[in-house]
Amino acid sequence: MAHTTSQDPLLTWPKKYNEIPKAVFEMEELWPKELETIFYGEEWHPIVHRAEIPNPGDYKAAELGEMPIFAVHGEDGVIRVFQNTCTHRGTSLITESSGNKKELECPYHRWLFNLQGDLVGCPNSRDYSPSFDKKDFGLAKLRVEEFCGLFFVTMSDKTPPLKEYLGESFYEPLSRVLGGDGRLKLIGYQKVMYDCNWKAYCDNDGYHAPLLHKAFALLNWQGGKGVQNVSENGHLSFESELKIPDDITALEDGSILDFKGTETSTGSIVQMQFPVTVYSKHMDMLNIRYAFPKGPKGIEVHYAYFSHEDDDEEMVAHRIRQSSNLLGPCGLISMEDASVFSRIDKGNKTPGNAIFQKGVEDEHVLSFTVKQNDESGNLPRWEHYRKRMGFERSES
Amino acid sequence: MSTVSSEIISQIEQLNREYISALDSLDMTAWLNCFNKKGQYNFISEENHRRNLPIAFMLDDCYKRLQDRVTQVVDIQADSTEHYQTRHFTQLMSVEALDNGQYQAEFNYSIYYTRRDSNQTQILCVGRYMDVIEIAENAVNFIKRKAVTDTNVLPRYIAYPV
Ligand code: FES
Numbered sequence: 322m323a324h325t326t327s328q329d330p331l332l333t334w335p336k337k338y339n340e341i342p343k344a345v346f347e348m349e350e351l352w353p354k355e356l357e358t359i360f361y362g363e364e365w366h367p368i369v370h371r372a373e374i375p376n377p378g379d380y381k382a383a384e385l386g387e388m389p390i391f392a393v394h395g396e397d398g399v400i401r402v403f404q405n406t407c408t409h410r411g412t413s414l415i416t417e418s419s420g421n422k423k424e425l426e427c428p429y430h431r432w433l434f435n436l437q438g439d440l441v442g443c444p445n446s447r448d449y450s451p452s453f454d455k456k457d458f459g460l461a462k463l464r465v466e467e468f469c470g471l472f473f474v475t476m477s478d479k480t481p482p483l484k485e486y487l488g489e490s491f492y493e494p495l496s497r498v499l500g501g502d503g504r505l506k507l508i509g510y511q512k513v514m515y516d517c518n519w520k521a522y523c524d525n526d527g528y529h530a531p532l533l534h535k536a537f538a539l540l541n542w543q544g545g546k547g548v549q550n551v552s553e554n555g556h557l558s559f560e561s562e563l564k565i566p567d568d569i570t571a572l573e574d575g576s577i578l579d580f581k582g583t584e585t586s587t588g589s590i591v592q593m594q595f596p597v598t599v600y601s602k603h604m605d606m607l608n609i610r611y612a613f614p615k616g617p618k619g620i621e622v623h624y625a626y627f628s629h630e631d632d633d634e635e636m637v638a639h640r641i642r643q644s645s646n647l648l649g650p651c652g653l654i655s656m657e658d659a660s661v662f663s664r665i666d667k668g669n670k671t672p673g674n675a676i677f678q679k680g681v682e683d684e685h686v687l688s689f690t691v692k693q694n695d696e697s698g699n700l701p702r703w704e705h706y707r708k709r710m711g712f713e714r715s716e717s
Numbered sequence: 718m719s720t721v722s723s724e725i726i727s728q729i730e731q732l733n734r735e736y737i738s739a740l741d742s743l744d745m746t747a748w749l750n751c752f753n754k755k756g757q758y759n760f761i762s763e764e765n766h767r768r769n770l771p772i773a774f775m776l777d778d779c780y781k782r783l784q785d786r787v788t789q790v791v792d793i794q795a796d797s798t799e800h801y802q803t804r805h806f807t808q809l810m811s812v813e814a815l816d817n818g819q820y821q822a823e824f825n826y827s828i829y830y831t832r833r834d835s836n837q838t839q840i841l842c843v844g845r846y847m848d849v850i851e852i853a854e855n856a857v858n859f860i861k862r863k864a865v866t867d868t869n870v871l872p873r874y875i876a877y878p879v
């Protein structure tokens with residue numbers, strides 16, 4: 322097995338900016354390094370929206386890389402994120418994906434933690450080691466920042482502040498995905514495993530949408546004006562008008578596609594935050610896609626859907642109906658993406674490079690100017706990945 | 718269950734057999750025919766169902782939506798789906814009489830799928846059907862079939878109703 326030193330890189334990167342080595346989707350040896358430099362490195366990862374754990378004691382389990390963590394709503398109203406491990410000898414504390422607890426008790430030796438993470442009880446502590454001090458054994462807390470009710474974590478002290486990290490061209494549309502002001506209500510999840518490397522999952526582009534998704538053509542659904550904003554650290558934000566025809570002949574019930582809109586809406590926003598998170602707002606669907614790579618193969622995606630606190634009953638019902646049927650692993654306008662993820666993975670077990678074309682004006686220059694239906698918007702993300710991983714570009 | 722005759726039970730079991738054989742042979746017209754004009758179909762995770770979160774994997778809340786489900790499978794997404802063969806196994810757990818010739822039934826189900834590209838068989842999902850069935854003069858139909866799946870994380874995208 323290859324080992325990593327700067328003299329002996331796992332992978333050499335092609336010279337041209339629009340070429341990605343197919344091996345990057347297949348080499349299992351990359352995973353430990355990706356954990357270290359990306360998932361445990363200087364990146365922010367969204368874990369929970371306040372709407373998912375609205376009351377004191379509510380918790381939600383998650384993973385960061387391979388590390389189990391959980392978010393909990395404290396008695397003091399503060400949301401914190403902890404490693405999911407007892408500070409005595411490591412028993413996991415949370416065993417369900419979500420729930421409500423008054424306190425966190427480890428069953429093994431009954432150490433007891435409050436919702437703020439402090440160790441408040443430990444039986445027979447008179448017999449503990451001389452240096453033991455309760456205060457040193459609170460739950461291990463992660464660095465957290467909030468934006469519009471969404472809580473992000475990072476393992477590094479060096480990660481820039483969240484807003485700076487996302488940049489305005491990313492967080493401004495994100496605020497609209499999050500209802501404008503973050504006053505959301507959870508309406509449910511769709512969870513699924515996709516059979517591909519995590520990088521194949523988040524390599525979806527602006528070129529494919531009208532071509533892969535037959536629903537767009539069948540519904541005579543023309544893309545309106547739109548933009549793609551890319552950032553140097555690999556975030557990508559699409560925004561476009563939606564022009565849905567008044568008369569949808571391909572469907573018996575066209576109301577599923579109604580865009581009731583709100584003051585803060587453009588028709589369609591899709592955002593990909595490095596490394597693995599997608600946010601989207603199509604018509605009246607407000608969606609966060611939390612994603613959890615399961616090692617080098619397989620990625621578990623949790624689509625979380627929201628309504629807004631100000632919605633009337635009719636709007637909530639509409640959002641539920643639309644979200645259940647259009648996005649997600651069975652959705653009318655999205656199921657094909659899932660199919661492509663696993664086919665990309667299969668097809669890339671072949672030699673050579675995957676070569677991007679649409680929107681590439683000069684193969685030797687990394688461009689940040691991207692048109693709505695270009696695939697070149699993914700190239701800054703790949704460049705960011707390459708740098709994080711320390712891969713050298715080949716000379717020729 | 719005691720108040721429901723064995724004739725009714727066998728009619729309900731027959732409807733269920735028609736439903737699962739429609740899906741296992743991917744005959745979406747036959748699937749649609751299992752519902753009457755009041756028909757509704759819902760495929761939802763056990764987690765959402767238990768927590769009263771209404772988001773489903775598929776939510777067809779009127780007959781037109783059922784028709785559009787057929788269009789989605791047959792016309793819109795036919796060529797992008799990596800086809801898989803399903804096999805549904807069900808067991809009737811309970812039947813109760815409601816008013817107006819309607820019955821509430823519950824079946825357990827487990828669904829296997831075999832991928833055409835690998836020929837390997839795996840579990841697609843496991844759960845229960847919570848049904849409302851209407852028995853009229855010459856017709857036995859679902860007016861509601863709700864497939865609640867214990868498999869909260871689906872093992873793959875799902876192209877066909879379950
Ligand atoms: S491991 Fe938790 S109390 Fe001992």
Ligand SMILES: [Fe+2]
Nearest residue numbers: 525530655658
């Ligand atoms: Fe897509």
